[in-house]
Amino acid sequence: MTDASLVVTDLHVEFSGFVAVGGVSFDAHPGEVRFLIGPNGAGKTTCIDAITGLTRATGSARLGGKELLGRPVHKIVRLGVGRTFQTASVFDELTVLQNLDIAAGRHRRSASLLRARRGTDGSIEQALEETGLAGEFATPSGILSHGQKQWLEIAMLLVQDAKVLLLDEPVAGMSQDERTATGELLQRIAAKRIVLVVEHDMDFMRRFATRVTVLHQGRVLSQGAVAEVQADPKVQEVYLGTAGAATTAAMSVVPEAAAGTHQRKED
Amino acid sequence: MDALIAPLLNGSAQGALLLLAALGLSLTFGQMGVINMAHGEFLMIGAFTAYLVQQVIASSDLSIPVALPVALVVAGLFGLLLEVTVIQWMYRRPLDTLLVTVGVSLILRQAALQIFPSQGVPVEKPGWLDGQLNILGYEWPLRQLFSILLAAVCVAALAAWLKYTSFGRRIRATVHNRDLAETSGISTRTVDRLTFFAGSGLAGVAGVAASLIGGTNSQMGVQYIIAAFLVVAAGGIGQLKGTIIAAWAVGVTLSYFAYWTTGSLAQVLAFILVIVFLQLRPQGLVTVRTRSLV
Amino acid sequence: MTKSKPWISLSGIGLFAVLLLAVAPLVLTDHWLNNLGKYCCWAIAAVGIGLAWGRGGMLVMGQGVFFALGAYSMAMHLTLETAGDRIPGFMVLYDPLAPLPVFWEPFRSTGFTLLAIVLLPVLLASSLGYALFKRRVKGAYFAILTQALAVALATLISSTIRETGGDTGLSDFKYFFGFVLNDPANKRMVYLIAAALLIVCLFAVWQLYRSRFGELLVATRDAEERVRFLGYDPANVKLVAFVVSALMASIGGAMFVPIVGIITPAEIGAAASILMIAGVAFGGRASLFGPALGAIAVGWGQSSLGSTWPDGWTYILGLLFIVVILFLPNGLSSLPARFTAARRSPDRQPAPAIVAAELEEARP
C-alpha cells in the first residue's frame, strides 16, 4: 500500500432509513484498473458518489492519507479525485478544446480567467492525442458520438491531472471496437494513476480488470483478481448461478441507465 | 386580547386565500415544473366568472355556490387552452415557461380591461356570510371563516383526488418518473393536460374567494402571483403539507406585522422573511431526501 | 480562421459606437435623441442580464433592485444639488423641522454618489448572490426570489415617502453635476455619456465572453455539477456574472435619472424588471448584441407603437414574449445563424441555447 492509494474503510450511506451502502471497504492503487461490479442497487454508484462528496456518508475514504469525506465536492476534486457519470456529461455547447481548457483551468490564477485563451496547454494536446480526439478539437462536443463524449470526459480527467479516476460505466452504449479502444486507454492511463471503473459489462471487465470488487446489497461480496472472483460461489449465486458471458446482456439492461437519466433531470 | 386574537384569525383567513391561490401553482409548478405567471390572471377569470354567474342568478345566496364549480371549469378550460397551445412545447424548458406566461398574462389583463367596465365589476357577498362569530371577545367576520373552509375543502378534495383516483395515481406516477410512466401505458399527455386543467381551475376557485375580498378588475391577479409563488417555494416543491403550513405562516405573519406596523411595511417584511427562509432552507419546509444529484 | 473572428464582434461594437455617438446626434431630433438615451439605459441593464441569464443561466427577474440603487443614488444627489441648502420640498410637509435623513447626507458629495452607484450594487449583489448560490438556489427559485425582492423594494420605497419620495418618486432635477439640465447641449452630453457607457459595457462583456471565464460561465450554466467535478466552485463563477450584471443595471439606472428626469418605484418593480427581460429575450439572450438591440427595440416599440396603437402595443408585447420564447429561444439574433446552419448542414442544428456563430467566436 503506497501513499498514493485510495483507501475506503467501512463506508456507510443511508437514504431516509434505507441503507444503500453498509460498510464497504476496499483499496485501489496506481498501476491497476480496478473494477467495481454488482447487480442493480448494489451500491456501486453510491460508493463513488460518497467518495466524491456528492452524497453524505460515514466511514472513511482517504487518498494519499487525506480524508475525503466531509469536504465539499470541488475541494475533493482539488485533492485529485476525478469522476465521470453514467450519462456522458460534457459541456455540449463548448468545443472539445474549450471543454479541456476548462478542465485544465483549476491550476490557473483567477485573474487569468478574464483573459482570452492564447495557444493550447501542453497537457491538453497530450490528452487529445491520448484519447484520439485530436482531429475533433474544434467540434462542439454536443455533436460528438457517444463514445467520443466518454473519451472526452476521460481526457478532461487527464488534463485535470486527477490522481484517481472514478469512471461510472464508461463503455455503456459503445460498439465493440470502441470498448476495446477504451479498455486499452484505461490500461495506459492506469500506469500512473488509480483507475476505478463501475461496470456492468462482464466481458469488458474480464478483458481489462486487474482486480475486481463485487458489491451486493450495499456490502462487499467478494474481492480479488478476475479469476478468483469468478470462481467465488457467492458471486455465482448472486448472478443466479450463471456467472459468465451469458449474463452480460442481462446485466447491462436498461433500468439502471433509465434511473440514471431520471436522476439527472431532477438536478 | 384583541391585539393577539384578531391578527391570528385575520391572518389565518389571509393565509387561506393565499393557499387557494397557491394550490393550483403547487400542481402546475410543483408537479409539472411549469412556472405559470398567468396564474394570477386565471384567478381574475374566476372572479369575473363569479360576476357573470351573478348576472344570471341574481340572488348572491345562490350564485356564489354555483359560481365556485363554474369558475373551476372556466378557468380550467383557459388553462387547458394554454397547455395545448403553448405549454406542451415547453416541458423541457421550464424557465422559459415563466416568460411565455408573462406574455399570456399581459394579454389576458389587457383583454379584461377592454371587455369589462374598466373600473371593475361588483360581486355581491351571499347574505349567509353576513355577520360575525365571537371568538374570545373578537367579532370575527364569517366571510373569513368561509375562506378557511373553502381552502380546507379544496385541499381535501385535491389530496383525495391525487391519492384515491386513478387519474391522481397517474399524475403521481408521471411526476415520479415520466419515462417509466409512459412505458407503463400511462398517457402522459392526458395527465399533463388534466393537471394543468386542475391547477388552473383551482385558481378560478381562488378567484371567486378573492372577489369577495377585493375588487374584481383586470389588475386583480397581479397582487397574488408573487406571494403565491413564494408560498409554494417555501412549502417545498410538490409538498401539499408544506404549502399549507407556508401559506398559513405567511398570512399570519403579514397580519401581525400589519397590526404592529403599517400595511406596506408588513408586505416588505413578510417578503424578506420568506426570502431569508428560502436562503436557509432552499428545499422548502417539507423535503424528501432522494438519491438524485444535488 | 480563428484569429480574425473576434474582430467581427469588435468592429460590430465599433459600428455601434459610431452609430450611437456620431450618427444619432446628427440625425435625430432632441426628443428622439433623449428617447434613445433612455433606451440606452435599459440596454446597459440588458447587457448585464444577457451576461447573467444568457450566458450564466440565472434568470434575474429583479434587476429593478440594482437599477434602483443606481437611479436613487443619482436622483438623491441631483435632488440635493437642485435643493441647495434647503431640505427637498417633498420632505417638508411630513415634518418641517426634521433634518435631512441621515442616509441622504453623503449624497451631497459627487464622489460619494459615483462611488455608491458602483459599490452599492456590487455589495448587495455579492452578499445576496453569495447566500443564494452557496445554498444552490437556482432556476425558478432564483427567478422568483429576485422578483420578490424587486417587489419588496418597490413597496418599501412607496411607503417611505419622506425618505424616498414614495410612489411619486424623485423628479424635477435642475442640475447634473453642475450642468443645467434644461440646456439642450447638456442633454446631448448626458445622452452621449449614456451611449458611451453602453459601448463600454458591450466591450466589457465582449472581453468576458471571449475569456476563459466566459467559457466557464457557459459550462456552469449547462452543467453546474460537472463544473464542480472539475474542481471549481460554481457559486463563485455565477457570483461574478451576477455582480457584473448588477453593476450594469445600476449604471443604467443612474443614467436613466438625468435623461428621463424622474424615478419612481414603478420603474423598479415587477413589471419594469420583466420589461427589461423582454428586450433581452427578444434580441437574443446569449448573444453579444442581442440584449442591447432588443432593449432598444422594445423601448422604441413602446414609444412609437405605444403612441399610435396603445391597446395593440400591449398585445404585441405579450405576443412577442410568447412567439419569441416559443419559436426563437435565442431571439432574433439567432435568425441568421439558423439560416446559414440550415443551409450548410441540415443535420447539425445549432445547439439549443447558444448559437454556432458564438461558439466559433470563442475559438482560439
Added chain:
Amino acid sequence: MSTTSKRLRTLTAMGAVGTTVLVLAGCGARAGDETAGSRTSAAPSCVDTSGDTIKLGFLNSLTGGMAISEKTVSNVLHMGADEINAAGGILGKKIAYVQEDGATDWPTFAEKTEKLLTQDCVAAIFGGWTSSSRKAVKPVVEKHNGLFFYPVQYEGLESSPNIYYTGATTNQQIIPAMDFLASRGVKKLFLAGSDYVFPRTANAIIKLYAAKLGIEIVGEEYVPLDKDDWTSQVAKIVAAKPDFIFNTINGSSNVGFIKAYYDAGLTAGTTPIISVSIAEEEAPAMGHEVTGHYASWNYFQSLKTDTNPKFIESWKAYPNSSGVTSDPMEAAYISLYLYKALVEAAGSFDVDAVNAAAKKNTITFDAPEGKVTLDGDNHHISKPGHIGQINSNNQFDIAWASDKFIEPDPYLESYDWFPADIRKQLVDAAG
C-alpha cells in the same frame, strides 16, 4: 494582428469616445451661468397656428393599472373637443387632437409630454391623473414652456406657470369634508388611505385642521396602492371605535376596504365613511355595500345646475360612454373650455400671452358644477364644495353644500391653523 497593437487600438477607441464626450460637455450651460432663469434656453415654440386647425395633446393612461380610471377622462376630452369643433372651434380653428398613452408609467408621461410639445407641436396638453404623472410632466412643460391642464383633485401645495389645475385643491375638497364632519358633530375620526403622496398629505392637513375643530384622530392606516386586502386594518378600526372614517384610498383597493369593513359588521348607520376618490364611476364596482356612505367632490351627476343636464345628455349619447358622469370627467371637460376661454381672451395660442390673459382678465366658464372662475395667479379655479351620500342607484344625494364657491388656495394661505413655517419651506422648496 499582434496583441499589443490590438490593445493599443482598443485604448485609442476608448480614448476617442471619452474625448468626444468631454468636448461636447464643454458646450452646455453650467449651474452658475444661467442668465435669466432656465426658461431662456427653451427652444421657440413650434406650434403652427397658420392653418384652420389647432393641435392639442391628450395624455392619459389607456393601458396598465391606471387605465381603469383614465380611459374615461380620455373619452370625455374627445367629447369636449367634438363639441367645441361643432361650435366653431377655438379662435375659429378646429381642434385636431393627438391622443397619447401614458401607460401608467411616469417616465412615459414625461416622454410623451416632450413628444407632444416638440414633435407634434401641440398648443396645450390635457390629462394626467396620479400625482406621479403630474410630477413627471411638470419639469418637461416648464422646460419647453408648454401648457398642461390637470383635471384631478390633488394634494395642493404646488403651482407652476405652465400648469392649470381644474380639479380641487385641498381647501376645495378636504376642508369642506372636515367642515361637514364638524357640522355632524363628529368627535372621533379614523384615517384610512392608500400609501402614497395624496393620502399622506391630505391626512397631514386633516390632522392639523382636526386639532382646530376639536376632532380626535383615533387611528391612521395605510395600505399599498396595489393591495386590496384591508382585513387587518379594519380590525384596528373596529377596535378604535371611530364616529366616522375619512377615506383617502385610491383605486380598486377601495373595494377591498368596503368589503372588509362590511364583513367586520360596520355599517353606514354606525360608522359612516367619507371618501375623496369614490365617484359615480367607482361606486358601481363596489356593490350595495357602498350605499349610504359619503363622498366629497365639487361635481356630482345629481347636481341641479343649468348646464349639467346637457353635459350628462351629451355624455350618455357619446360612443364608448360609461353612462355616468363624475368629478374628474367634469374637471377634464372644464379644462378644455377653460383653455378655449383663455385663448380667446388672449387672442392667441401663445403660452405667454395665455398666461398674461389669465392674470389680466377674469376668465369664467359655465361649468356643469356651476360658474367657475380662474385664479390667474395660482392657475386653479374656484369650485363649490359638495358632500354627496351614495344611494342605491350609485348616484349621490347632496347632503351638504358650501355656502359659496370656494376660492382655490393651494398653499392654504388663508387658513391660520396651517403652520406658516411649513408653508414657507414648501414655497421655498418649490423654487
